[in-house]
């Protein structure tokens with residue numbers, strides 16, 4: 469007999485989510501007869517993606533539908549296909565996907581993003597250095613921000629999973645890169661480990677002035693993971709023809725209402741500034757090139773990555789909350805069994 473384990477959304481969080489917003493359930497699991505284009509996956513790794521918090525809200529402006537109360541939490545997961553009616557993902561394939569906080573997970577792979585994990589890569593790598601956040605950073609910088617060598621690039625959330633990769637790609641492209649992060653330890657790491665040119669602790673001092681001091685020639689490209697006051701401060705320092713890459717707005721995710729934009733829009737007009745949002749899925753056809761570039765940079769030691777790996781399916785909601793307090797050090801993952809470390 470197989471036992472399924474799952475975390476259900478019990479009520480809509482008010483502010484940061486807490487364990488009582490969810491209910492843990494165990495039940496006997498019998499493989500269902502799959503409809504065409506579906507896969508049954510045994511999940512082994514759960515990525516703490518900030519945007520899940522948006523999906524916990526009532527229907528609003530999020531791209532994905534909101535999670536129904538009483539339904540398993542929609543989530544970024546990785547695991548192995550146990551049964552399949554989708555020829556792209558035969559039994560035994562390892563995948564990363566939008567699944568659920570469930571051990572046994574049935575997903576409509578015709579609708580939700582599912583990507584195969586190549587042989588030789590374990591699920592930690594597939595969710596970390598070669599994962600969706602890293603690839604998001606790749607396209608956000610190379611396709612949306614398009615910085616030129618010698619330009620100044622500013623990155624918020626720079627010590628996090630997506631931001632740390634974006635910042636390093638900026639360096640690889642020949643930019644002067646300044647990172648914004650919470651606290652002196654993260655700032656030290658950005659400069660001493662990742663080789664950024666400067667780092668700003670956004671919790672200490674006036675942010676507009678700190679950006680002005682560390683970016684004396686202004687900001688050409690701002691890669692924004694945070695929004696709110698940090699976006700506003702960057703806009704105050706943006707150069708003529710500046711580009712703002714809207715990757716995330718984490719500062720507003722706990723508020724359960726649409727996130728506010730910057731206040732001085734005339735600055736965009738007089739500065740001929742471009743601000744653009746994007747999703748990794750916009751670049752699905754270009755993933756092979758991205759993976760090749762990323763692998764080369766990692767092998768050459770030019771791109772570093774750190775994962776913050778926790779364990780235990782029972783700990784998912786508690787660990788997930790840490791993404792909003794900044795206690796994560798790198799890509800925050802929860803591993804729930806040894807298949808996470810298999811490479812084929």
Ligand SMILES: NC(=O)c1ccc[n+]([C@@H]2O[C@H](COP(=O)([O-])OP(=O)(O)OC[C@H]3O[C@@H](n4cnc5c(N)ncnc54)[C@H](OP(=O)(O)O)[C@@H]3O)[C@@H](O)[C@H]2O)c1
Pocket residue numbers: 516517518519600601604625626627628629630631648649650651654693694714715716717718719720746747748749791792793794795796798799800
């Ligand atoms: N567009 C896309 O397709 C896409 C894909 C992936 C991720 N994203 C976005 O990228 C951003 C980063 O996600 P991630 O998964 O890489 O997480 P992460 O950066 O590894 O972790 C989140 C970090 O955000 C910072 N943070 C949290 N609340 C904050 C607040 N109120 N103000 C300022 N900083 C705050 C914390 O770092 P500090 O200690 O520095 O505060 C925390 O460690 C999110 O906005 C996410 O939605 C977008």
